Amino acid sequence: MPEMRFVIAWPDGREETCYSPSLVIRDYLAEGETYPLRDFLDRSRKALTIASDRVEAKYGYPCSLAQGQLARIEATAEHFLGHADPRIRCERFIL
Template structure:
């Protein structure tokens, strides 16, 4: 199963390299595009859940790395939810 990383920039300018055990993240995020925080969190939740489910279907257990990444994304994004203008940028994909 091909894994990938994706680089995002939070509304405060902090960049983070994130992990996905599947290329499915490209179905939910686009390089160079910005997303309102709430939308970004929902897209990440859907993509990383699908990715973890694919690992489970193949190996018999969900992907703890995908679940951990999702938890980190949700924790980092939560403080920005009160700001309707806050955007997260998907900077790049790394295969």
Template sequence: MPEMRFVVTWPDGRKETCYSPSLVVKDYFAEGQNYPLSDFLDRSRTALIIASNRVKAKHGYPCSLALSQLSRIEQAAAAYLTHAEAEVRCESFIL
């Protein structure tokens, strides 16, 4: 199963490289695209849960790295939940 990383920029300008055990992230994000925070969270949850489930289907257990990444994204996003205009940018994919 091909893994990938995707680089995002948080509303404060901080860049973060995120992990996915599957290329499914490319179905939910586009390079250079900004996403409202709530949309980014929804897309991240969907993509990383699908990726984890793909690992489970192949290996018999969910991907702890994908679920940990989702948790880190949710924790980082919490700082911006009160900012109505907060957006996250998907900068690039690293394959």
């Protein structure tokens, strides 16, 4: 199963390299695009859940790395929920 990483920029400008066990993330995020925080969270949840489900279908267990990545994204996002119009930018994909 092809895995990939994707680099995002949080509203404070800090970049983070994230992990997906599947290329499906490219169906939900685009390089160079900026997303409102809640939209980004929704897209990330969908993509990483699908990716984890694909691992489960192939290997019989969900992907703990995808689940952990989603948990880290959600935890970091909480810090920006009170900000006015927080946005996340998808900087690039790393194959």
